[in-house]
Amino acid sequence: MAETSTSPLASPPEGETRRDFLLYATTAVGVAGTAMAIWPFIDSMNPAADVLALSSTEVDISHVAVGQSITVTWRGKPVFIRHRTPAEIAAAEAVKVSDLRDPETDASRVQKPEWLIVIGICTHLGCVPLGQKPADPRGEFGGWFCPCHGSQYDTSGRIRKGPAPLNLAVPPYKFLTPTSIRIG
Amino acid sequence: MSGYKFENKAVQWFDDRLPLFTVLRHSTTDYPTPRNLNYWWNFGSLALMMLVIMILTGVFLVMNYTPNAALAFDSVERIMRDVNYGWLIRYMHANGASMFFIVVYIHIFRGLYYGSYKAPREVLWWLGLVIYLLMMATAFMGYVLPWGQMSFWGATVITNLFSAFPVVGDYIVTLLWGGFSVANPTLNRFFSLHYLLPFLIFAVVFLHLVALHTVKSNNPLGIEMKGPQDSIPFHPYYTIKDLYGVGVFLIVYLAFVFFAPNFFGEPDNYIPANPMVTPPHIVPEWYYLPFYAILRSIPNKLAGVIAMFSAILILFFLPWIDSSKVKSAKFRPIFKQVFWIFVLDTILLGYVGSQPPGGPLVLIGQIATAVYFLFFPFLYLLGKIEKPRALPQSISAAVLKSEKA
Numbered sequence: 001m002a003e004t005s006t007s008p009l010a011s012p013p014e015g016e017t018r019r020d021f022l023l024y025a026t027t028a029v030g031v032a033g034t035a036m037a038i039w040p041f042i043d044s045m046n047p048a049a050d051v052l053a054l055s056s057t058e059v060d061i062s063h064v065a066v067g068q069s070i071t072v073t074w075r076g077k078p079v080f081i082r083h084r085t086p087a088e089i090a091a092a093e094a095v096k097v098s099d100l101r102d103p104e105t106d107a108s109r110v111q112k113p114e115w116l117i118v119i120g121i122c123t124h125l126g127c128v129p130l131g132q133k134p135a136d137p138r139g140e141f142g143g144w145f146c147p148c149h150g151s152q153y154d155t156s157g158r159i160r161k162g163p164a165p166l167n168l169a170v171p172p173y174k175f176l177t178p179t180s181i182r183i184g
Numbered sequence: 185m186s187g188y189k190f191e192n193k194a195v196q197w198f199d200d201r202l203p204l205f206t207v208l209r210h211s212t213t214d215y216p217t218p219r220n221l222n223y224w225w226n227f228g229s230l231a232l233m234m235l236v237i238m239i240l241t242g243v244f245l246v247m248n249y250t251p252n253a254a255l256a257f258d259s260v261e262r263i264m265r266d267v268n269y270g271w272l273i274r275y276m277h278a279n280g281a282s283m284f285f286i287v288v289y290i291h292i293f294r295g296l297y298y299g300s301y302k303a304p305r306e307v308l309w310w311l312g313l314v315i316y317l318l319m320m321a322t323a324f325m326g327y328v329l330p331w332g333q334m335s336f337w338g339a340t341v342i343t344n345l346f347s348a349f350p351v352v353g354d355y356i357v358t359l360l361w362g363g364f365s366v367a368n369p370t371l372n373r374f375f376s377l378h379y380l381l382p383f384l385i386f387a388v389v390f391l392h393l394v395a396l397h398t399v400k401s402n403n404p405l406g407i408e409m410k411g412p413q414d415s416i417p418f419h420p421y422y423t424i425k426d427l428y429g430v431g432v433f434l435i436v437y438l439a440f441v442f443f444a445p446n447f448f449g450e451p452d453n454y455i456p457a458n459p460m461v462t463p464p465h466i467v468p469e470w471y472y473l474p475f476y477a478i479l480r481s482i483p484n485k486l487a488g489v490i491a492m493f494s495a496i497l498i499l500f501f502l503p504w505i506d507s508s509k510v511k512s513a514k515f516r517p518i519f520k521q522v523f524w525i526f527v528l529d530t531i532l533l534g535y536v537g538s539q540p541p542g543g544p545l546v547l548i549g550q551i552a553t554a555v556y557f558l559f560f561p562f563l564y565l566l567g568k569i570e571k572p573r574a575l576p577q578s579i580s581a582a583v584l585k586s587e588k589a
Binding site: 121126 | 337340341343344345347358359360361362363364365367369373459460461462463464465466480483484485488541542
């Protein structure tokens with residue numbers, strides 16, 4: 001091969017810099033271009049506009065009696081709305097924050113102490129914890145109990161026992177009137 | 185290529201333009217195979233057959249399946265009730281997945297027992313593990329498609345594994361879901377990928393075979409072929425042996441399809457998916473259970489996820505972890521026992537993974553997890569201290585000796 005054809009790369013007398021420029025420029029544009037071409041495909045897998053549009057929901061809570069819980073849907077997820085009893089509020093406030101795995105005071109998790117609003121998704125692997133119905137097991141701390149891997153939450157939705165790393169998340173919400181809220 | 189001339193002129197004409205017949209000849213009647221392969225060597229061809237059955241039944245299922253969260257469950261029930269032979273095709277596909285994994289697990293353990301991962305077969309071993317990983321992903325997404333309760337919550341739990349990673353975890357999970365929970369966009373993309381991945385598996389199987397035909401088959405003695413006296417051609421000797429194995433295997437497979445089609449399934453998956461209610465006891469399909477048990481045995485979420493992935497990824501390093509020069513367990517008295525402990529440990533992990541967590545099972549699962557991971561450093565030490573039995577001179581010498589005896 002070396003006898004029958006001369007390799008253009010083998011003898012660069014003076015074209016070195018121009019050839020290097022071509023090589024680097026083509027590589028750089030190729031890499032950047034590929035990255036930019038991939039992005040639309042990856043981003044197409046992110047939530048679409050219609051999914052994002054479902055991102056807020058209004059709930060009338062006037063019919064929820066003290067000690068009662070309801071489950072509403074927000075972004076396809078269950079949201080627990082609990083009208084807490086004075087005993088539950090007292091129990092949640094009495095906990096020493098330094099003892100918690102994910103330290104949060106009860107006051108920082110509620111806007112009004114009698115209304116606890118949390119996303120009903122276990123922070124371990126995404127199951128829906130039990131505790132919304134009167135007959136459900138509610139764990140040792142009187143809140144919620146996840147049947148999948150045994151995580152237990154207290155009356156403020158904070159993780160107390162089991163594999164979950166975090167407290168039940170508090171969604172963004174606002175009291176529109178004293179008896180209705182908007183989540184999202 | 186080999187300079188062989190085919191008698192049929194049309195065949196020769198075509199082969200001169202595309203050497204299809206030369207390649208076929210090269211990999212069948214000209215392909216030397218060790219003359220001492222036992223029935224454990226049937227499982228490679230069985231795995232290939234299962235892949236073909238899965239692709240074919242899958243293609244026909246798609247003709248009647250609807251990948252939409254509102255319609256998927258009913259479309260599967262329609263396949264079962266209304267589509268001609270739909271029940272058969274679906275049960276062949278569903279039980280076929282389990283059979284595929286049984287075959288592949290035996291194939292992997294065969295490789296482990298006879299040291300088939302050692303030089304020069306490291307890349308062959310890697311390609312096999314890549315196929316195995318692709319199979320796990322494909323089977324997981326396929327299980328989601330009927331959109332029953334186990335489909336939905338299995339998908340939720342498994343995708344949530346990625347949320348364990350710090351900082352990027354939640355973004356990855358949202359990206360996987362295409363929303364804020366498992367929902368219709370998730371079902372659609374899983375369907376798309378479930379259709380794509382088997383063809384990728386097929387491509388890697390092809391590479392697996394190219395690598396195999398380069399390094400040739402290992403054998404129960406674990407010593408390489410030294411000449412023609414050690415080998416017989418693949419065709420007709422092993423084609424007939426493989427076909428005999430296919431017959432036996434089909435009896436077992438079709439017994440499940442016809443007489444116990446839901447043996448491997450979960451009754452809860454006949455309840456349509458409900459995002460508001462988690463079933464009281466979630467279990468993955470049986471072929472993930474050992475890894476699920478490892479995940480649950482580690483009390484920390486991120487560490488559990490890392491341990492689970494490591495349990496498979498460590499197998500890629502096996503050719504270098506095992507320091508023994510001797511391949512086959514036949515000549516390794518201690519390894520032979522350690523191998524069976526490892527097999528039993530994996531089965532124990534599978535049992536622990538199938539049970540609700542709590543009680544003594546937590547500790548048993550943790551011990552079994554420790555044994556699983558200790559197997560590998562022990563294997564490294566074992567190669568240094570174990571005294572192997574004397575290897576035979578050659579495959580033919582060993583075969584002829586056993587025939588005289």
